[in-house]
Amino acid sequence: MSKILLTGASGYLGKNLIQGFVDANHELVLLVRKSSDMIFLRNYTQPIKVYYIGSQTFDEIFRDNNIDIVIHTAASYGRKDETLKHVIDANLTFPIDLLTAAIKNDVKYFINTDTALPKTLNWYARSKKQFLEWLEESSSKINVINLQLEYFFGPNDDESKFITFVLKELQSGKTEIDFTEATSLRDFIFIDDVVKAYLLIVRKINNFSGLQTIQIGSGNAIQLRKIIIKIRELVNRKDVNLNFGAIPMRPNEIEKSCADITYLKNLGWSPEYSFEEGILKTIQK
Numbered sequence: 001m002s003k004i005l006l007t008g009a010s011g012y013l014g015k016n017l018i019q020g021f022v023d024a025n026h027e028l029v030l031l032v033r034k035s036s037d038m039i040f041l042r043n044y045t046q047p048i049k050v051y052y053i054g055s056q057t058f059d060e061i062f063r064d065n066n067i068d069i070v071i072h073t074a075a076s077y078g079r080k081d082e083t084l085k086h087v088i089d090a091n092l093t094f095p096i097d098l099l100t101a102a103i104k105n106d107v108k109y110f111i112n113t114d115t116a117l118p119k120t121l122n123w124y125a126r127s128k129k130q131f132l133e134w135l136e137e138s139s140s141k142i143n144v145i146n147l148q149l150e151y152f153f154g155p156n157d158d159e160s161k162f163i164t165f166v167l168k169e170l171q172s173g174k175t176e177i178d179f180t181e182a183t184s185l186r187d188f189i190f191i192d193d194v195v196k197a198y199l200l201i202v203r204k205i206n207n208f209s210g211l212q213t214i215q216i217g218s219g220n221a222i223q224l225r226k227i228i229i230k231i232r233e234l235v236n237r238k239d240v241n242l243n244f245g246a247i248p249m250r251p252n253e254i255e256k257s258c259a260d261i262t263y264l265k266n267l268g269w270s271p272e273y274s275f276e277e278g279i280l281k282t283i284q285k
Contacts, residue, residue, distance in 0.1 A: 002202060003027045005067045005107075007098065008074030009050075010036035012157050013113065013194065017073065020195040022046055026202070029065050031074075031098075053094075058101030069205060070102050071198070073113040078124045079160045091127035096134055103141045109205055110135070111198070114148045116187075116215065116259065121252050139211035145201055150217030150259045153278065154191030155285030163188065166228055167282065170237045178246035182224035185256040187217035190278030193271040200269050217259025218271050227275070234279050 004021060008014040009030040021028055022044060029049045032038065041048055051061050061067075076082050076090035095112075102110055112135055119129035135144045153163035169177045197216050201208075225244060232240055261270075273281070 001025050001027065002068040002205070003029065003066060004202070005029045005031060005061070005065070005070045007031045007070075007072045007095075008113075010038060011073060011075075012154075012161075013073050013152065013191070015040065016154070016191050016195050017071070017198055018044075018048070020199050021202075022048075024199055024202075029061070029067065031061065033074075058098055059105065062101055062105035062107065067102070067105070067107050069109040069111060069202065070098065070107055071111045071113075071202075072098065075113070075128070076124065077160075078122060084123055087123045088127055091124065092131050092134075095131050099134065099138055099142070103138060107142060109143045109145065109208065110138075111145045111147060111201065114146050114213070116148050116150050116217070116257050118252075118254065121254065136211055143209050144211045145205075145208050146211065146213040147198070147201070148213055148215045148259070149194065150187040150189055150215070150257060152189050152191050152194045153282060155282050157191075157282075162186075162224075163227075163231070163279070163282065166231050167235065167279075170232055170235050170240060174240065176241040176243055178243045179225075179228060180247045180249045181245045182228060184253055185221035185223050185258065186227070187219070187221045187258040188227070188275055188278070189216065189218045189259075189271060190273040190275075190281065193218070193273055196272070197264060197269050200264075200267055204267060214263050215259040215261060216264065217261060218275065219259055219261040220275075221256055221258035222275060230276065231279055234276065235283060 004026050006028060009018060009032050031051050034052045038050055072095055076087045078087050099110060114132055115125055115128050117125040119126040132146060157164045159168060194216060228242060
């Protein structure tokens with residue numbers, strides 16, 4: 001059992017990690033924004049400490065809790081008209097301050113949630129890769145496990161995410177939906193498999209030293225067009241006309257993104273859910 005400080009606990013990934021870590025009997029300390037809605041914690045009988053950013057210094061939080069592992073999942077994706085300053089504060093300034101305090105207070109491990117996106121794509125990706133540079137710089141002082149996530153999805157995910165957006169559009173009653181050409185290939189992984197990967201890494205935490213980057217995905221890239229057509233089939237809306245090419249592709253679009261999951265498989269992990277099984281569980285929420 002480890003004592004874990006988790007950031008981003010009110011986000012989609014964070015909420016699912018809380019459930020996984022509680023089930024595995026880890027002790028949790030959550031660090032969240034003052035605006036975060038934490039009512040969902042009422043569902044847990046186990047004691048979970050919550051600190052709101054700014055209520056105490058990071059040094060005080062670390063001193064009071066004897067943290068073994070920091071797991072950083074908090075992020076600003078820039079999808080909701082956030083300013084550049086907001087994105088940089090969330091993805092660079094805040095985690096650098098947290099990392100600095102973790103090192104100062106002799107925390108042994110820092111697990112970072114990185115993105116598979118190239119830094120040239122947008123503000124979010126660039127700021128995440130800039131933080132990775134600081135993790136590399138600090139890896140002689142704290143052991144860093146950098147988890148490079150592909151596109152995860154599941155029940156009750158944010159409506160700005162691709163899978164959730166497509167499902168909502170197809171279930172809205174529309175007879176036509178506009179898309180880009182949707183020729184890019186993406187690696188989609190179900191949320192339960194992501195949580196399972198985090199749990200395994202925490203369980204084997206003593207195997208890591210220095211800096212280790214680990215890719216997390218299904219290991220299988222699927223064309224977005226095929227994904228949209230498959231979701232249409234699974235929600236039984238074959239009557240909907242999909243207007244591919246009606247919307248222009250975004251600048252710097254990635255042609256293909258796919259995780260190399262060899263390292264995780266060697267640790268004993270493999271995805272439990274196929275894409276279709278994950279979509280069905282998402283629909284059946």
